[in-house]
Amino acid sequence: MKRKWDISNDATRRHCANEILARLEEQDGGEFGLLAAEEIMDIVVRNLGPDIYGLAIADAQQLTHDKLSDLDVELDLMKSNS
Numbered sequence: 001m002k003r004k005w006d007i008s009n010d011a012t013r014r015h016c017a018n019e020i021l022a023r024l025e026e027q028d029g030g031e032f033g034l035l036a037a038e039e040i041m042d043i044v045v046r047n048l049g050p051d052i053y054g055l056a057i058a059d060a061q062q063l064t065h066d067k068l069s070d071l072d073v074e075l076d077l078m079k080s081n082s
Contacts, residue, residue, distance in 0.1 A: 016041050 017037035024037070 013038070013041070 014034075017034055020037040020040050021034070024040075
């Protein structure tokens with residue numbers, strides 16, 4: 001079952017899960033399974049994903065606004081020089 005917050009690249013998903021496993025084993029000294037690591041990753045993505053997405057959209061909007069402002073200045077300079 002594909003969830004909207006799933007990482008589409010299986011290699012990336014497995015890499016993230018392995019990092020979580022390594023960190024948990026360092027902290028607790030115990031062993032965790034791949035499924036446990038993926039469940040933790042799902043929880044993190046589900047809870048933080050929308051906020052991260054929202055921040056990325058806001059950054060893209062600001063960048064677009066800044067670039068359009070720069071273009072307006074350049075066009076005004078071209079108009080005044082003609």
